[in-house]
Amino acid sequence: MGVTLTFIAIVLGIVAVVYLLRVFELSAIAQGKKPWEVTEEEGKNQARLMPVFMIAFYAFFIWQIVHWGPYLLPESASKHGEDYDTLMTITMGLIIFVFFVTQTLLFYFAYKYAxxxxxxxxxxxxxxxxxxxxxxxxxLVLTILILFGLNTWNEIMQPVNEEEEHVLIELYAKQFDWTARYAGKDNKLGRASVKNIAGTNALGVDSTDIHANDDKIVKGEFHIPVGVPVQFVMRSQDVLHSAYMPHFRAQMNCVPGAKTQFNFTPTITTEEMRQKTGNPDFNYILLCNKICGAAHYNMQMDIIVESKEDYEKWLAEQKEFNPNGKNANNINEKEIKLAQR
Amino acid sequence: MTAHSHKKDWLFTYVFSTDHKMISKQFLFTGFIMGFIGMLMSTFFRLQLGWPGESFEVFKMFLGDWATEGVLNPDKYLALVTMHGTIMVFFLLTGGLSGTFSNLLIPLQIGARDMASGFINMLSYWLFFLSSVVMLVSLFVEGGSASAGWTIYPPLSALPQAIPGSGLGMTLWLISMTIFIASSLLGSLNYIVTILNLRTKGMKMTRMPLTIWAFLFTAILGVLSFPVLLSAALLLVFDRSFGTSFYLSDIFMGGELLPYEGGSPILFEHLFWFLGHPEVYIVLLPALGITSEIVSTMSRKPIFGYRAMVGSMMAIGFLSMIVWGHHMFVTGMNPFLGAVFTFTTLLIAIPSAVKVFNYLTTLWKGNIKFTPAMLFSIGLVSTFISGGLTGLILGDSALDINVHDTYFVVGHFHIVMGLSAVFGMFAGVYHWAPKMFGRMMNNQLGVAHFWLTFASAYGVFFPMHFLGLAGVPRRYYTNSNFPLFDNFVDLNELVSIFAIIAAFAQLLFIVNLIYTAFRGPKATRNPWHGNTLEWTTPVEHIHGNWPGEIPEVHRWAYDYSKPGAENDYIPQTVPLGPDEEDEGGH
Structure with a gap:
């Protein structure tokens, strides 16, 4: 019913526009001018609309900043994210400056020279x-911007120093959920391949790899310690996905057939961020940011950042992949090699 | 004349015409019909995004089983998004825009009787028509149309198990695009040959109007990059149909391990964007050429910095071939490669800035006539600035990390490429309607169309930047599954309302165009007092464009308001005076 009425309205609208057109034409002929000609007065009216539009446009812009600005992402919760935010602020400042200058010139010239x-x-x-x-x-401006940008980029993409203390986590993507796999006590992830997927082994972890025994697989949410570098390795079992963690200024695609990686050091715990944002329900999230199928819009996992003690306590409660297997930390290199054969 | 040959005449005049002016109109109407369908799709998915999960009568009517009980299905939302992108980018803004104006203006403005090959030109249109039909047919097959995004990244686009649209719908998409590419290549080769070989006496390259330069660079970009998309599509066909593994490896889906091994989806991304990025400029350059011409004519002033305008288009064209990697910063590509692409990408800002300042200087101290064409040209300069600037964020690999694939990108490219190109196309239609139809479009309706479109288009795409900065990903069926995004419910509604207003505003244009084509007031030969050669042709279309000799060209196209001249314009056919210098000649 509503649709039928809308269609009738559209048809009537079109008829009305056609008649309007005829009226414009006839009135122009009556005034002795060509109907398509822009008279000087009409031109002046258009010129006057230019600054009016400009002011409305700027007001709309400012209204948006006031209205939605508070809901943009809060300050970065990762170390490199601070540099990211600085670069973003500078670039954004430059853009907004150039935007106002050039748009103002455009609308002003159009107004002035009618x-x-x-x-x-x-x-x-x-x-x-x-x-x-x-x-x-x-x-000149771009040279500075490029140098600044590349410097930040290179620092962000620097892999974690293997010698230093860090946490190693695999983010595993499939239609339509995430799984995290912790490297465990030996801090080495066991080999894995989609070829090994069977039964409960949904990630295709190679059970003959001794490094796999202490790996811990978690779903729903995963925890990371504040102040410790976290090295992520991404895998996908079916289509392209993208591991996007906006609060940490972190994103990396998950590519079937390849491993990708990204790392960051969290700086603000979930609890602190809840206080900063004044939102007791706040949670960091991991979401999928590469079109991956029908339920793409709902592929998410919560991230909890907490103190190192709390993190270790939580991790200790998680089940190992093969609790009965040998732990790589307790045997020497030779035995590992033997066991891996 | 017998009745039989009369019938034949009709067929070859209106259907299988080899006359560039008729082919131009065929491209225009086919492009606009496709564009209208693309726009309708966008209003449909905007309804879902504005009011997620609600049942709409209009869905029941148009979408059938794509919307269960009037609620759009999640995978069909993706089908709509995919087809909207495909149709707008390729059919409206590549075929429609370039096909219409390259065909109309190249022979008329360089002084040629027709295209170098009328037959190839006709073939180009009919392949375009065929590909449009195949693309539309793909909407009605089982599983629905292609649904993997207009970028059709495998494995999603390769495997029907991954999404229903990757079945027959995707096959038809690939067939349609293959035909489309053939059409585009035939057209582009014809444009290049015509521009290089068929210029009239005195029409040196340095005297060509900027429109022709833009069409030339567009055609060269098309010839260089479309074949790469063709090969990408063919390899995808092999993977889909013949079991090869160019793009696929290690896939476990639907409870079984698939036999693909050794391929990489990243290869597809490289091939796709090797076309995909030049494609942005294939869409944009003709619009920039059209507006350069209109801004100069309607300001009654020479375009400022003609040679810089040509140079900047050339630079943009060249750079556009070596920046494709900026679409792939977060694919796991080597960070050094990312750094190189950041460098080349940000360089594009320089020629773009030159263009903007030259437009502004052209307006400065002009004597501006606000025809609808001029209004849309000013609109284009505005959107080119607004959308271009945010490119500085997306082109910077470091900053791209957090806004990649978010609504920030959607806002950015819709403004800089979508709106700018569409505005250029509207401007062209309003300006050259007297050459296409021998009739004038209505001014008041055009003005109303401009202001409604301009305001509501900014209303649609400007707020999207805020969504992007809040981390909202694109191509989400709804944002309501994340508490983080709950504060943007009103933003999504506002955007959808503006989208609906913008869609209705286009009715003003459609009515105006159709009315003009059949009943509009008769045009005069040179209604805008332009300098270029098309305004020396008779109003009625004749085969061969000029009844007698093709006029000779003596000067560049931009002698507007030249001191000492009687009129404020001097057509290119007027010989130089004894003390006069030709601006374009040196």
Whole structure:
């Protein structure tokens, strides 16, 4: 019923527009002008709309900042994220500055130089100095931006130093959920391949690999310790996914047939962030950010950042992959090699 | 004349025409019909995004079993998104935009009787038509149309088990695109040959209007990059149908291990974006060319920095071929490669800035006539700035990490590429309707169309940047599953309302266009007092464009308001005076 009415309204609307068109034409002919011609007065009216639109546009922009600004991501909860935020602030500042300057010039010129038959436009075809100016200045600004950006990029993409204390976690993606696998006491992930998937071994962990015995597999939520670098390794068993952890300024695709990696050091615990945001239900999340199928919109996992003690306590409660197997930490290299054969 | 040959005449004049002016109109109407369908799809999925999970009568009517009891199904939401992107990028803004205006303007503005090969030109259109039909047919097959996003990344696009749309729908998508690429290549080769070989006497390259330069660079980009998409698509066909593993490896799906081994989906991404990024400029350059022409004509002022405008288009075209990796910063690609692509990508900002400042200087001290074409051109400069600037964030690998694939990207490319190109297309139609139909479009409706479209389009895409900065991913069926995004319910509603207003505003244009084509007031030969050659042709279309000799060109196209001249324009056919210097010649 509603649709039928809408269609009737649309059809009537079209008819009305056609009649309007005829009225415009006839009134133009009655005034002795061509119906498609823009008179000087009409042109002036359009010119006046330019600054009106500009002000409305800017007001809309500012209203959005006031209205939605508070709900943007809070300060970064990772170490590299602080550099990320600095770079973002600088770039955003530059963009907004250039935006206002150029848009204002555009609408102002359009307003100021509306057609008048008493005036002629200035014949001004080129000026090499001006061209040089607006090639040179953007080049300079961009050089700085590029150098700053690349510096930050290189630091972010630096892998964790193997010698230093760190946590190693595999993020495993499939349609449509996440699983995290901790490397356990030996801090080495056991080999895994989709070829080994069978029964309860949903991640295809190679049970003959001694490093796999102490691996811990968790679902629903995973915990990480504050202040300790976390090295993530991403895998996917079916299609492309993307592990996106927006609060930590972290993202990496999960690619079937390959391993990818990303690392960061969390700096703010979940509890602290709850206080900072004033939201007692706040949780860090991992979500999928690469179209992966029908339920893509609901592929998520909670992340809990807590003190090292709490983290270790939590981890101790998690079940090992093969609790009865040998632990790689308790035997020497030779035995590991033998066991792996 | 016998009745038989008259019938034949009709067939070859209106259907299998080899006349570039008729082919141009065929591209225009096919492109707009596709664009209208694409727009309708976007209003459908905006209804779902604005009011997630609600039942809509209009879905029951149009979407059938894509919407169970009027509620859009999640996988069909993705089908709509995919087809919207495909149709808008390829059919409206590549085939429709470039096909219409390259065909109309190249022979008319360089002084040629027709395209180098009228037959290839006709073939190009009919392949385009065929690919459009196949693409639309794919909406009605079992499993629905392609649903893996317009970028059709495998494995999602390769395996019907992954999403229903990757069955027959995806096969038809690939067939349609293969035909489309053939059409695009035939068209582009024809444009290049025509521009290089068929210029009239005196039409040196340095005297060509900027539209022609833009079409030339567009065609070159198309010829260089579309074949790569073709090969990417063919390899995907092999993987889908013949069991090869170019893009697939180690996949466990639906409870079984699939036999693919050794391939990589990242290879597909490289091949796809090797076309995909130049494609952005294939879409954008014609629009920039059209508006350069209109801004100059309607400001009654020469375009500022003609040579810089040509140079910047050339630079943009060249750079666009070596920046594709910025779509892949977070694919696990070597970080050093990411650094290289950041460098090349951000360089594009330089020629883009040159273009913007040259537009602004052209307006400065002009004598601006606000025709609808001029309004849309000003709109384009505005959207080109707004959308281009956010590219500085997305092109920077470090910053891309957290906004990659979020609504920030959606806002960015819809403004810089979608709106700019569509505005360029509207501007072109309003401006050259007298050449297409011999009739003038209505001014008041055009003005209303502009302001409604301009305001509501910003209303749709501007707030999306805020969603992106809050970490909301694109291509989500609903944002309601995350408490984190609950504060943006009103934003999503607002965007959807603006989208609906924008869609209705297009009715003003459709009515205006159809009315003009059949009943509009008769045009005069040179209604805008333009300098270029198309305004020297008769209003009625004739085969060969000029009744007598093709006019000779003596000057560049931008002698507007030249001091000492009687009128505020001097057509290109007027010989140089004794003391006059040709701006384009040196």
């Amino acid at each position: 057609y008048s038959k008493n005036r002629r436009a200035t014949y001004y075809a080129h000026n090499n100095k001006l061209e040089l100016l607006w090639t040179g200045v953007p080049s």
